[in-house]
Amino acid sequence: MKKVLCAILLVTIVMSGLFAQGAQEAAGPKGEKPYEIAVIIKATDSDFWQYMLVGVLNYEFEHPDLVNVTTYGPPSESDIDQQIVILENVISTNPDAIVISSTSSDASVPALEQAYDKGIKIVTVDNRVNTDKVHTFLATDNTLGGSLAAEKMVEYLKKNNISTAGKKIAVVSAMAGVQVLTDRDNGFLTRINELLPGIEVIPTRYVDNDIIKSLSTTEDLITTYGDDLIAIFADNNQSADGVARAITEQGLKDKIIITAYDSDPEEVAAIKSGVIKALMVQDPYGMGYKGVDFAVKAIEGATLPEYVDTGVVVVEKHNVNDPEVQGILDPFTMKKY
Amino acid sequence: MKLFSKKNTKFRIAEGNLIVIVIVLMVILSFATKNFFTVNNLRNLVRQTSVNGIIALGMTFVIISGGIDLSVGSVVGVASIVVAKLLVAGMGVFPAIIIALLVCVLLGTLNGLIIHYGKVPPFIATLGMMQAARGIVMLLSNARMVAGLPKVFTGFAQLVFLGFPSLFFVWFLVILVTFVLTTKTIFGRNIFAYGSNIEAARLSGINTAKVTVSVYAMSGLLSGIAGILMTSRLANGIPTAGQGYEMDAIASAVVGGASLSGGSGTVIGTVLGALLISLIQNGGNLLGINSFILQIIVGVLIVASVWYDQIRKTKKN
Numbered sequence: 001m002k003k004v005l006c007a008i009l010l011v012t013i014v015m016s017g018l019f020a021q022g023a024q025e026a027a028g029p030k031g032e033k034p035y036e037i038a039v040i041i042k043a044t045d046s047d048f049w050q051y052m053l054v055g056v057l058n059y060e061f062e063h064p065d066l067v068n069v070t071t072y073g074p075p076s077e078s079d080i081d082q083q084i085v086i087l088e089n090v091i092s093t094n095p096d097a098i099v100i101s102s103t104s105s106d107a108s109v110p111a112l113e114q115a116y117d118k119g120i121k122i123v124t125v126d127n128r129v130n131t132d133k134v135h136t137f138l139a140t141d142n143t144l145g146g147s148l149a150a151e152k153m154v155e156y157l158k159k160n161n162i163s164t165a166g167k168k169i170a171v172v173s174a175m176a177g178v179q180v181l182t183d184r185d186n187g188f189l190t191r192i193n194e195l196l197p198g199i200e201v202i203p204t205r206y207v208d209n210d211i212i213k214s215l216s217t218t219e220d221l222i223t224t225y226g227d228d229l230i231a232i233f234a235d236n237n238q239s240a241d242g243v244a245r246a247i248t249e250q251g252l253k254d255k256i257i258i259t260a261y262d263s264d265p266e267e268v269a270a271i272k273s274g275v276i277k278a279l280m281v282q283d284p285y286g287m288g289y290k291g292v293d294f295a296v297k298a299i300e301g302a303t304l305p306e307y308v309d310t311g312v313v314v315v316e317k318h319n320v321n322d323p324e325v326q327g328i329l330d331p332f333t334m335k336k337y
Numbered sequence: 338m339k340l341f342s343k344k345n346t347k348f349r350i351a352e353g354n355l356i357v358i359v360i361v362l363m364v365i366l367s368f369a370t371k372n373f374f375t376v377n378n379l380r381n382l383v384r385q386t387s388v389n390g391i392i393a394l395g396m397t398f399v400i401i402s403g404g405i406d407l408s409v410g411s412v413v414g415v416a417s418i419v420v421a422k423l424l425v426a427g428m429g430v431f432p433a434i435i436i437a438l439l440v441c442v443l444l445g446t447l448n449g450l451i452i453h454y455g456k457v458p459p460f461i462a463t464l465g466m467m468q469a470a471r472g473i474v475m476l477l478s479n480a481r482m483v484a485g486l487p488k489v490f491t492g493f494a495q496l497v498f499l500g501f502p503s504l505f506f507v508w509f510l511v512i513l514v515t516f517v518l519t520t521k522t523i524f525g526r527n528i529f530a531y532g533s534n535i536e537a538a539r540l541s542g543i544n545t546a547k548v549t550v551s552v553y554a555m556s557g558l559l560s561g562i563a564g565i566l567m568t569s570r571l572a573n574g575i576p577t578a579g580q581g582y583e584m585d586a587i588a589s590a591v592v593g594g595a596s597l598s599g600g601s602g603t604v605i606g607t608v609l610g611a612l613l614i615s616l617i618q619n620g621g622n623l624l625g626i627n628s629f630i631l632q633i634i635v636g637v638l639i640v641a642s643v644w645y646d647q648i649r650k651t652k653k654n
Contacts, residue, residue, distance in 0.1 A: 045471075045480045045577060075475070176629065206628045208581065211571055216385040220622030223378045224370070238577070245571060249495065265484040266573050332481075 028094060028119040034068040035096040035299050037292055040086055041073035042103045042126070047237075047264055048284050049073060051331040052101070052125070055288025061337040067292060070095070080104045087111045097121035097295035101287075102129050105179070121298035125291050127179065136294050136304035138287055142180050145280040145312040146187025146235075149259040152278035152314060153231050154195045156257045167230045170202040170221050172243050174209040174236040184235045184261055184280075192233075202229075207239050214242020222250060229256060237262035240279075244270040263315065263329045271320050279315040285331035286310050354645075355593065355609040362616055370623040378619070380502055386615040387504035388413075388563045390608060392582055393589035394515045395559030397607040398552045400590050401519070403532040403599025404459035406553060408448060409560040409586055411470035412441050413579025416564025418474050420490075421483035421574020430490050438561045444470055445557020449550030463553075467583070474576050483574030494570035504566055511559060516604040528552060532599030588635070589614055592642045613638070 029036070039056050041049040053071055060069040072090060074082035080103045088111050090098060098120055102108040109131045116122050116133035124137045157164060169192060173181055185204060192199065202221070207214040214234070221229060232247075234240035240260035244267065247253055253275045260267065263281045270276040287310050294304055319325050327334050367374040392409050399406045416437045423433035444466060451462045496503040519525040531538040531548045539545050560579075568574055593610030595602025614635060621631040 045475055047481050050480055075471070203625065203627060205622070209577070210580070211575060211578075212388060212567060215571070216381070216618070217622060219381045219385070220378075220619055223372045223375070223381065224623045224625070226372075241571070241573075265482050266571075269484065 029096040030094070031096060031299065034064070034066055035296060036094075037067050037069050037097045037099060037295050038090045038093070038095040039069055039071045039288070039292070040083065040090065040098065040100040040102075041071070042083070042101050043075065043077040043079070044073045045076050048262065048282075049101070051284040052288035052291075054331040054335050055285040055290075056099070056292050057288075058285075058334065058336045059289050059292040063296075067296060069292065074103075077103055080107055084108055084111060087115075091115045091118070091120065094118070095120060096299050097123065099123045099125060099288075099291040099295050100129075101126040103127065105130050121295055123291050123295045123298065125287050135298040136308060137306065138291055138294065138308045138310055140282040140312055141309050142183035143187035143190075145261065145282070146184040146189075146233075147191035148312060148314060149184075149233055149261065149278065149280050150188045150191035150195060152316075153192065153233065153257055153259045156259070156277040157231060160254060160257065162230050162255070162257065164196050164199055164230065166200075166228075168200045168202055168225050168228045169196075169231045169233070170225075170229060171204045172214055172217060172221075172232060172234045172239045173204050173206050174214075174234075174239040176206045181235050185233075188233050188235075207242065209236070209238045211238050211242045211245070214239045215246050216242075218243045218246035219250075222246065222252070222256075227255070231257040231259075234258065234260040236260075237264040237267055240270070240276065241266045244275045247275050248273070265330075268315075268320065268329055271315060271317055274317060277316065281313045281315050281328055283310050283313065283328055285328065285334065352594065352603060352606050352609060355606060355613065359609055359613055359616065362613070362620065366616075366620045366623065370620075373620065373623055376500070378623070380497070380500075382615060382619050383505040383508070384502045385619065386611050387502075387508040388567050389582065389585045389589060389615070390508050390611040391511050391559050391563040391566070393586040393593075393607050393611045394511055394604060395556035396583075396586040397590045397593070397595055397602050397604060398515070398519075398528060399459070399556050400587075400595045400597060401532045401599065401602040402528050402548060402552045403535065404452065404549075404552065405463065405587070405597065406445075406448065406556045407460065407463040407583045408444065408466035408470055409556060410579035410582035411467045411474065412444055412557055412560035413564035413567065413582055414474040414576060415444065415470050416441050416561040417568040417578040418478045418483060418574045418576060420565050420568055421486060422477060424486050424490055425483055425574075430487065433490075434565055437565060438558060441557045441561025441564070442554050443557070445554040445560075446550055448557070449553035452553065453546050453549040471580075478574065478576040480576050482576065484572075486568070486572055486574070491569055491572040494566060504570070507562065507566060511562065512604060512608055519604055524548075524551070529600055532601075534600075585614065588639050592639060594642075594646065596646070610642075 041052060043049055056069055060067050072086045083103050084107055087108055091111060098115060105128055108129055112122055113131055113133045122134040124134050126139050128137055171185055173185055175181060205217045207217050232243050234243045243258055247256055258276045259278045260276055261280045263279055267279055271279060298304055313328050315325055372378055396406055419440050420433050420437035423436060448463055448466050451457050452459050493503055498506060527543045527548050530543060531545060567578055589611035590602060590607045592613060593606030617634055
């Protein structure tokens, strides 16, 4: 009996201690310099999000007295639930601001609203979250980027004297059901139908974000449609790498025009060799850098625009070696820390 | 001994059915599309199947032994990044390949040791390895592609011997070796015995540690070979290489007649299973079938083939 009582007493003491601690934590962010800023990315396994972190950490390096940044992220973009767990843990540490590229538009809403109510400033990046309780949203207009890819495609078809009458165009998409990719594809399709009325667009092929599947799919497209296939749009780096490899292997770079999205070393090599004609490149470095900057502004009480377009840069053979473009293609070259 | 020979005839029936399905599908595709039965497309088909085909053979060994290897996809990634890093660092092609393969064999061996000596269920041990190995890949590569591989290495996947792509020759060699191992050697027979009844196998004097460790080491080795071929083909070390490949490999083995409860499975069956899955993808692309419908077809095929197998077994009994 004594033992049980002792145990209960001990548990009560420990628990009350914990709750007291918890109550202190719940008081909300401190709001003193250096501001505590938590940055949560979608996935640690991709170049794109690593580039964003370079922007984030450069900002911290340049402003050591102003911000103290901590970065988080689940291993892969499919780990939606894991990102929520990270977010909830981050909120309990009471940072002054959270910069998050939320994988899901809905799953993170309850946690973000709770954080907002506690006084934590919320900056969302890349993916819109379905709540008003955010201070600003930074992203690329993917529909616009898609339509740019269509314009560039038509430009290069003309330059290469490829006739479009009765010919076909294909879209190789990395994955079905991902909003940013759907926006890119739709932007592309709408614009290409405006520019080339009557062109036949082959139903979109999805390749599970796998380069080798993209390569196989492109081979099959070439086998099926032969000379009728005059252009391919690939909506991210993995799909573009596979498409570019198939075109390189079969020596078709002058017959099939490729425009694509994103950048990675393989895509850049393909631009240089002329296999990919134009890349629509987002600015993840800028997203990270500006994301932290906007977070600081929000902490200091500034009113922020609801939406900030971080823009798309078109990379082609003639500008691929420009220093500004190099910085966007490989933000690691800009690493200061 | 009788037990095994009876089983073997049963496999032949399963394989016979698969061969018929594959041939019928090929004939249909030859008539339905003008491009299927062309040298170029058939070359594409075997090239597209080689990577999964090789991994699936390693998986077949594991499945016959009553286990499962979920780490194959991550091991493909390890091979890809290790070989690419070594080559970029200036190492010769052969030593780089050998070291990358050794690393993969080591990871497989570790799986086997943990499963045998630690008595950790294969599903769990290899699930852990799948995570850890992918972590190693990300750590080594910083989640970035490794570019700048020498032409000697990247050129291999483009070679064509006697009309067949080089990847096919590697796959063919693996088929030969694994076929001989499973059908003609005591080692192969021991794997079947172990998979059918572990206790009986142990009591009849089979070195169970050796069997377990070698099947997982073999799976690691074959995944490594697949990873290196893929790296050569894509001319880059790719950190996400192989993600989800464990599922394709399991599907190929199961469609080919391997049973997840162990003790059954054949090399030829798995080869046909892998071929069938590729054929559906390739044919679907040529026919312009909606890719979501293709996904449904592959799903149905996996369940249907096992279901059919069950019906046949109950009838026999």
